[in-house]
Amino acid sequence: MGGQLSMFETKQKNAIQKVVNVASIPQRSPFRYPGGKTWLIPVVRQWLKQSKEHKKLIEPFAGGGIVSLTAAFENLADNIVMIELDHEVAAVWEVIINGDQNWLADKIFSFDLTPENANSILQKENKTKKEQAFSTILKNRIFHGGIITKGSGLIKNGENGKGIKSRWYPKTLRDRIKAIGHVKKNMKFITGDAFTELEKVKNDESVYSFIDPPYTVAGRRLYTHFELDHDALFALTAQLKGKFMLTYDDTDEIRQLAEKYNLDFRTIPMKTTHHIQKNEIIVSDNFDWWK
Structure with a gap:
C-alpha cells in the first residue's frame, strides 16, 4: 500500500496538470515568437x-x-x-533596450503597410541598426507564423482575408514598445x-x-x-x-x-x-x- 501511495505522490509532483490560458498572461513582447514562453x-x-x-x-x-x-x-x-x-532579433532589442525605443515605436505606428512598401524595406541592403530593427519586426509580423528564417514567406490570405495586415497591429506594437521604455532602466541587452x-x-x-x-x-x-x-x-x-x-x-x-x-x-x-x-x-x- 505504501508503495502505491508513493508512486501516486510522485506522479502528482512531477506534473502540473492544467494547461495555462495564454490569453490570461499580459502580452509584453513586440514579437510573435515561435516557441515563445508566454x-x-x-x-x-x-x-x-x-x-x-x-x-x-x-x-x-x-x-x-x-x-x-x-x-x-x-x-x-x-x-x-x-x-x-541572431542579428535580426538582436537589432530589435539593441534599439528597444539599449537605444531609442520611441523611434521604433513611432516608425511602426506611422508605416503604411502595403506589399510594395514592405518589400522595399525588406529588400534594402546595408541597413542601419534602426532600419534592421524595423525590418525584423515587419518580417516577424507579416511572415507565416512569425518565422523569420530563410524559406519563410509573406502571409497570403491571413485572418478574414486581410493578408499581410492580419498580424500588423501598429498601435498595439507602439504601445508595447513604449511601455518597455518605462521599465528598462534595470535591463541590459547583449548581442x-x-x-x-x-x-x-x-x-x-x-x-x-x-x-x-x-x-x-x-x-x-x-x-x-x-x-x-x-x-x-x-x-x-x-x-x-x-x-x-x-x-x-x-x-x-x-x-x-x-x-x-x-x-x-x-x-x-x-x-x-x-x-x-x-x-x-x-x-x-x-x-x-x-x-
Whole structure:
C-alpha cells in the first residue's frame, strides 16, 4: 500500500496538470515568437519568487524576451540581462533596450503597410541598426507564423482575408514598445553567444538563469541559429552556482541528458499554436518552489 501511495505522490509532483490560458498572461513582447514562453509565465513567477534576496536574471536565448520583460514589469528581478545571437532579433532589442525605443515605436505606428512598401524595406541592403530593427519586426509580423528564417514567406490570405495586415497591429506594437521604455532602466541587452555569457556568471549565486534554447525537434524549422550542442549546454547548466530553469521539448534525448548530468526535471503540459497539447520538460537546480 505504501508503495502505491508513493508512486501516486510522485506522479502528482512531477506534473502540473492544467494547461495555462495564454490569453490570461499580459502580452509584453513586440514579437510573435515561435516557441515563445508566454504560457510558462505563471511557473516562471513561482521560480523567481522563491527568494526575496537580490537577484540578477539572465536570459541567454532571449528570442521574444517574454520572461525578461515580465520580470521587469513585475519587479521580479533587480537586474535583467537579455542575450541573443541572431542579428535580426538582436537589432530589435539593441534599439528597444539599449537605444531609442520611441523611434521604433513611432516608425511602426506611422508605416503604411502595403506589399510594395514592405518589400522595399525588406529588400534594402546595408541597413542601419534602426532600419534592421524595423525590418525584423515587419518580417516577424507579416511572415507565416512569425518565422523569420530563410524559406519563410509573406502571409497570403491571413485572418478574414486581410493578408499581410492580419498580424500588423501598429498601435498595439507602439504601445508595447513604449511601455518597455518605462521599465528598462534595470535591463541590459547583449548581442552575443549564450555559452559565453553563462560562463561569465556560472559562479555567481545571485544569478537566476532562464535558459530556453532552440529545441531539438523544431529548431531547424523555426530559427536561424538552430544548431546547438545540447550536451554541452546541459554540462554548463550543471555547473551553475545560482538558480536555473532550463526548458526543453519532452524527448528521450533530453531525459537522457538530464539523467547523465544528474539534473532533476518536471514535465508540464502546454498547447501549441495549432492547439495540440504536448508536454515540455523543465530542468532546475531545485523544485522547492514547484506547486
